[in-house]
Amino acid sequence: MTDLETRTSGRPGALRRAAPALLGYAAVRALGLLALALWSAARDKSAYTLLTARWDSLWYTRVADLGYGYEVRLPGGDVHSNLAFFPLLPWLERLGAAVTPLSYADAGFVVSLLASLAAAWGIFAVAEHVYGARVGGCAVLLWAVLPVGVVQSMAYSESLFTALAAWSLYAVLTGRWVTAGTLAALAGLTRPVGLAVTAAVWAAAVVAFTRSQSGGGADGGHRPALVPRVGARRLLGMLLAPLGAAGYVLWVGHRTGKGPLGYLDVQAGWRNGFDGGAAFARFVAEKFTSFPAALAGVGLVVGVALLLWLYVVGVRQRQPLALLVYTGIVMALALCASSYFGSKPRLLLPAFPLLLPLARALARARASRAVPVVCGVAVASAVYGAFWLNGSGPP
Template sequence: MSATEVTRADSEEEPAVEEATEPAPPRKWTVRRLGSLLAPALIFLGIREFGLLVLTWMAAVTDRSVTEALRSWDGQWFLGIAESGYQGVPDGLVDAFGQRSAETPLAFFPGYPFVVRWLAGIDGEGGIGLVAASFVVTIVCGVVCSYALVRLGTHVRGGSRRTGLILVALFAATPMSIVLSMAYSEAMFCALAAWSLVGVLEKRWILAGVCCAAAGLVRSTGAALVLVVGLAAIVAIVKRRDGWRPWVGGVIAPAGLLGYLAWVGAQTGEWDGWFKLQERGWGTGFDGGAATVKFSLEALADARSVLEVTTVGLIVVALALLVIGIVRKVEWPLMLYAGAVLAMDLLANGLMNSKARLMLPAFTLLIPVALALAKRKPSTAVLTLCALAVAGSWFGAYSITSWGYAI
């Protein structure tokens, strides 16, 4: 065959047709995939359910109602505000000194009770009721928080999804995690704070700012979050990162907290009205930690109660975890947040019995523990978490059944 014929034959060949690429088939909802998706919620709910079982046992022993215990102390204030607003709180509710004025209810932030009121009235007449609504809001917020904690666990240096899941278990098992099942605002605040911190680490500034602003309407601890989001936004702006978003996130972040404090100031006629209410009604004010040190020494000297001695131990553990987190170089926004929460708690006087509960929002202190357990054998991690869950469940149940004072 001549060269001309070969060329003609090649030209007459059919051009190669590329195989069409078919779209990837949708992922099937296997049991394993569904379990992975639900793992944070199942871990959180499982540990909290165990805590409620322990509470049920201790309530029966002490002749207490479980429902009454779960809505006691601050829960009564939140439910009163949810039912009738700040002006209609029952007269029987008084401050720590047994007193009450028209302004006393303003000491409680509006975020949690207003959401409870909205949920209770969503079906109109014959809805689920305020008490049930308060528990639903608390539980849902706890689950929402658990997914944020998993994200934080994967973002920290040396972290992983396993670290995040262990972090969820530690959070659900902390000694005062009983409030994550009560008509208290901690679960809602922690959910908003955790997602705000996720926004900071992921440079999602709008998420960080909006969640921070909402958290500022739930608890005064929002000030710690405002500090972190604001400082992180300033760092991003100085380094010219992420365009206009850090500006917007930083501006939004303090809106909720400052807005409520300003409103209380207008209602009381004092620019620092909320702080004055706290001081007059609960003896709470900044004293540099003198009251905390005095309480700790006295509690250790005469061992007045299990709750007080354990509270001192928890304070020491919290401070140690803060130092460990800094030494291990856990991301600075997470450690700054934990340090600020501890400072707001330990450097103030007021009700010493509430110190352990007020440390709960400093959940980023648990990250070094989660990192350490994630490197251990699964059996070691599980046994450790089970022991912590048992101890934490007992202590939480004790605090609202056997202990006779407000937490």
């Protein structure tokens, strides 16, 4: 746990160890999809359409089908451009449609399902590496039963991003720097928050470099033949990590003719930006001007306080630096964005290290207590997810 450079996980049977957690994850997601299907049928809606052909899913499939350049001009003057959506998911949708009979929407759904399993496995791998297999299994189940867990099964990019981020972080923890950088670059092609993965790789690499300069090998001895090769791989990983996000952002700037920061103008057309949380604070404060809206305000305040508390607990429990950097940036970008307040729970979905303190507590509990709690929360999550997606607004 304290030497990210040399600790490796070459133990056999990685999938076998993760299998119980993955089966539990699949069961929770199946319950959520069943609840969505039943709720949607009762309202004469298509659950599959809600998962694959509404809100952001439509923007991704348009990119896959038509490429970039599509935009919607709203009466108020705002311009919603599909350049706001990063390209990896549409590329995979196009690939899936090219090699199978699936439509772009179908391919996006399949990608999300497979990516959600890969993400669950990555979360298990990270948690197992740091705290052990039992905590790893609990972390996966907690990620599955999040109130917004149904997004993991949608043709959105959250599952794909979380899978890439989790495995990149695992590669950092096990000293696989080139793999970490490559996965970070792919995460940067998936969502703007790929910045968090790059920052985690860089922070851990800098600390590892400092330790190698001062202390040598993990056993305290110097390894002159090994250190240069490790240092070269670490440097290569650092160089690879930002290429995905930087490449796309620079390409958008070139395409729009607005230079390196052109992507920010694209986001401004969606009324989205980073204001340090001022707009979100005003949104929450406005809830307290009437009743029962004040109850929602209380819920938001409690929710944000819980997130901050979990992060502080993670710091106190000495989570690895890479996890803390990654989680901190994901939280900051989600909570301090100036628009789409209803989407903030979804934007926080990739911040899985926040669940590790809860997973540790759950792992210590007796099975006779833990199992009913997890099952009850899974049912509540399934019902809430069905209600949420059948609402009028985007998740």
